[in-house]
Amino acid sequence: MAAHHHHASNGDDLTRAAQAALVAAGEQWTAMRASVFDALAGFAKPASAYDIAEAVSITQGRRVAANSVYRILDLFVGANLAMRVESANAYLANSHPGCLHDCIFLVCDGCGGTTHIDDDKLTGAIRGAASDTGFSPVRPVVEVRGKCAACA
Known part of the structure; x- marks a missing residue:
């Protein structure tokens, strides 16, 4: 990552x-x-x-x-x-408001907990795919729903 x-x-x-x-x-x-x-x-x-x-x-x-x-x-x-x-x-x-970045959230359907992760490679690919279609991305937000380790 x-x-x-x-x-x-x-x-x-x-x-x-x-x-x-x-x-x-x-x-x-x-x-x-x-x-x-x-x-x-x-x-x-x-x-x-x-x-x-x-x-x-x-x-x-x-x-x-x-x-x-x-x-x-x-x-x-x-x-x-x-x-x-x-x-x-x-x-x-945002626990680091001085750092502008894209959002990737892991959202637990069990407890509702949400973990924020950074992956510049993934969000860069999303930005690139959007740009390739002529779209100008401002700030990608990726959400993955599932179960956290405690709820799994």
């Missing part, structure tokens, strides 16, 4: 890396965006906008609408702070 390596952040380091990446993308790091990112980063599995809205609502002591969270999540995906698991309509915090 032609993988690339990067430093994965967590906790306060992840929040600082996300904030720096968002500001570098020309966006503001607002209190609401920080709350949504903190909630997203707190989930061990991909979380829906509704899950995140509920977590932020509890933290802030007021109701936060899922449509507001969706807008912020779209911004986060565009700025590489979050990754969207398309088949689950759910999101994961």
Whole structure:
């Protein structure tokens, strides 16, 4: 596998890396965006906008609408702070927001766990196949559904 390596952040380091990446993308790091990112980063599995809205609502002591969270999540995906698991309509915090890469997800149908892997050879081939047809790929997302080792 032609993988690339990067430093994965967590906790306060992840929040600082996300904030720096968002500001570098020309966006503001607002209190609401920080709350949504903190909630997203707190989930061990991909979380829906509704899950995140509920977590932020509890933290802030007021109701936060899922449509507001969706807008912020779209911004986060565009700025590489979050990754969207398309088949689950759910999101994961990107543990290395400074590294732009394509997404390959291994999604367990048993427990719902999702593992993100990098394989530049595979995604390069996908980009190449798309380009060969005249299509301009922006960011391939590959999802493989099955069972993780614990559920198999």
